[in-house]
Each structure stands twice: as C-alpha cells, then as structure tokens.
Amino acid sequence: MTAAVLARDLVKSYPKGVRALDHLSLSVEPGEILGLLGPNGAGKSTTVKILTTLARADSGRAEVVGHDVAREPGRVRAAIGVVAQRSGLDPAATGRENLTLQGHLFGLRGAALRRRVDELLERFDLAEAAGRRTREWSGGMQRRLDVAMGLVHRPTVLFLDEPTTGLDPEGRAALWREIRGLDGMTILLTTHYLDEADRLADRLVIVDGGRVVAEGTPDRLKGELRGDAVHIEVLESLEGPKARTALSGLPGMREVTLDGNRLSARADDGAAAAPAALAALEAAGIRVATVTVARPSLDDVYLKHAGRRMEVAA
Missing domain, CATH: 3.40.50.300 (P-loop containing nucleotide triphosphate hydrolases)
Structure with missing residues (x-):
C-alpha cells in the first residue's frame, strides 16, 4: 500500500x-x-x-x-x-x-x-x-x-x-x-x-x-513501559536533584526522571515501592507534596522519550 x-x-x-x-x-x-x-x-x-x-x-x-x-x-x-x-x-x-x-x-x-x-x-x-x-x-x-x-x-x-x-x-x-x-x-x-x-x-x-x-x-x-508509574511531587524545586539521587538508589525503582519539582519512576510493584520511596525521601529531609501510583499513560511515554512532560498550550 x-x-x-x-x-x-x-x-x-x-x-x-x-x-x-x-x-x-x-x-x-x-x-x-x-x-x-x-x-x-x-x-x-x-x-x-x-x-x-x-x-x-x-x-x-x-x-x-x-x-x-x-x-x-x-x-x-x-x-x-x-x-x-x-x-x-x-x-x-x-x-x-x-x-x-x-x-x-x-x-x-x-x-x-x-x-x-x-x-x-x-x-x-x-x-x-x-x-x-x-x-x-x-x-x-x-x-x-x-x-x-x-x-x-x-x-x-x-x-x-x-x-x-x-x-x-x-x-x-x-x-x-x-x-x-x-x-x-x-x-x-x-x-x-x-x-x-x-x-x-x-x-x-x-x-x-x-x-x-x-x-x-x-x-x-504504553505497553512497552513495564510495571507501574510512580509520580512524586516535592514541595521545593531545589530539592528535586537531591530527591532523584535518593530514589535512584532504591531497589525496584528505575528510570527515575526529574521535571521541575516532579519526579517519575518505573516500578514492578508501585504499591510496594511508594512507601519505600517516601521513607527514603523523609530520611533525606525532603518534604513531599503528593505521591501517585498508576498504570503507564501517554504522559509516561512522552516523559521517557522527550525527557519532560508535555507543555500544554494555553
């Protein structure tokens, strides 16, 4: 064709x-x-x-x-x-x-x-x-x-x-x-x-x-992204790099990315990984605003390949 x-x-x-x-x-x-x-x-x-x-x-x-x-x-x-x-x-x-x-x-x-x-x-x-x-x-x-x-x-x-x-x-x-x-x-x-x-x-x-x-x-x-997506928003953007370092060393967490004050990672078991991530961030003195666990979305696909979230036009 x-x-x-x-x-x-x-x-x-x-x-x-x-x-x-x-x-x-x-x-x-x-x-x-x-x-x-x-x-x-x-x-x-x-x-x-x-x-x-x-x-x-x-x-x-x-x-x-x-x-x-x-x-x-x-x-x-x-x-x-x-x-x-x-x-x-x-x-x-x-x-x-x-x-x-x-x-x-x-x-x-x-x-x-x-x-x-x-x-x-x-x-x-x-x-x-x-x-x-x-x-x-x-x-x-x-x-x-x-x-x-x-x-x-x-x-x-x-x-x-x-x-x-x-x-x-x-x-x-x-x-x-x-x-x-x-x-x-x-x-x-x-x-x-x-x-x-x-x-x-x-x-x-x-x-x-x-x-x-x-x-x-x-x-x-979306299917190429194995496991769950874990999204964490920290209160201070300046703490983002420090938070990424803390999460990157956790077992079961991979592909940790940072976009402003928002971090995203992949995990085989998001429900188990989220408490461990929160504990690691608390130990590092980093305050967390929100944490969510979800199945892979196009936002996750876009983040992986373009390195940041979609910039939505006003």
Whole structure:
C-alpha cells in the first residue's frame, strides 16, 4: 500500500545554526489518523509546513498522495485540507459566506457548491447559525467551521494543527466526535493534549530535536513501559536533584526522571515501592507534596522519550 503522506530524511536549518529537522522520516497510511507529538521547537510545525508546501526542506524527500511537495506543489494543495492553529475565518462574514468563499478558492461554483456548503453546515451542527457573523459564534463553533472549511473541496488528506487549543472541555469533546466521524479520511494531527492523541490517533510519532524518537500505536507505546508509574511531587524545586539521587538508589525503582519539582519512576510493584520511596525521601529531609501510583499513560511515554512532560498550550 502506498503511503498517503511520506517524508524521508528531511533536513531543515534556519539562520544562526538552528537545525529544525535532522533527517526526519515518517509516513501516514491511507485512512489513518497519525498523531505528531513533541515539545515546542521539536520540529512539528516545520514538518507540517514542508508537507503542506509552505516551506522547502534543505534536503530529503516528501510526497503527499504520490505528489512531490517541492516539484508539484499545486497538485499537493489541491489534495489537502489544512486547519491551522489560528482560525482562518473572516469574523465579519457569516458561516455560510466563509464556506462559500473557501469553495471559490478551490474552483467550486453554483449548485454543487451550495449543496456542499449545506452538507457541511448540517454535518458540523452549524446550520442554525449559518446566517450569523462568525464573530458572534462560540469558540467551539468557530473551530468546527474551521474544520468544515478544510473539507469543503473534499481533500484526500487533512492536516489538523492543534485543532482544540483554547477550547473548553465541551468544545473539545464535540470536535473530537467530528474528527472521529471522518471515516476513511487520512489525517495528520499535531496536538499538545496527550488525552486527545490517545483518543483520536491510530498511531503516534514523537519527535524531539528534529528527529523521530518513538512511534507506534498508543497501546503499544504504553505497553512497552513495564510495571507501574510512580509520580512524586516535592514541595521545593531545589530539592528535586537531591530527591532523584535518593530514589535512584532504591531497589525496584528505575528510570527515575526529574521535571521541575516532579519526579517519575518505573516500578514492578508501585504499591510496594511508594512507601519505600517516601521513607527514603523523609530520611533525606525532603518534604513531599503528593505521591501517585498508576498504570503507564501517554504522559509516561512522552516523559521517557522527550525527557519532560508535555507543555500544554494555553
């Protein structure tokens, strides 16, 4: 099966020696939702810009539905929908007018365009508000319209760049339902929400330093972390390094990491390891705020491969 999106050995550098991509490779299969994760500056946005023809790689190869992004940018643009981090709506126009203008940009006209606009307004539960200016809409409604605009020309591949940032839980859940309802659509999703990636993505790619550091299904990545996750928050950030030293010497504790005043470790038996950890920290004179034991989560996967917890955008 030919990949719907393919990137091989992408390299991209910016002035002052900043290398955004360092031989990055990934693929998205037809009908797959791929979640692209990574800290700020990891190379996610640069990857998306190259794949959507908004930037050129210094070297490497990228294709979307078989079209080379550097040599056939027009064909790539016709085959993709893009929902950027910032809304592309005209706030002074109505919902229907925004969709109609987007259709015009892709050469759609007449009755066919009107039917498509009506279809999308109904599908995204926006029909009742279609005649109102979008500046009067809620954030969740505006974001659903952004996605609808990305779909107006029936693209083969949809790029969603942090689509739910800034939405309340109800708005996020509503947009999740819409995204999951796009059966058969190939989607590349970037997000700062690990629960979103776990819920929506068929497969994940974690990037850091311009390279892929882990990839696989959410279940497989979590399953690679044996045992329980033990998370401890100390009261003082300055005590973090001392706490890590105290925990690193405990039998049954491994992969101890420090992120600010929060420590995480792996343990075969978290229930047994937690009291021993608390005793070791107390003996070292370190005050503890909280301790939790849980099964491995995507947060633990991300922490292991990226070295810190996900920085959630405001």
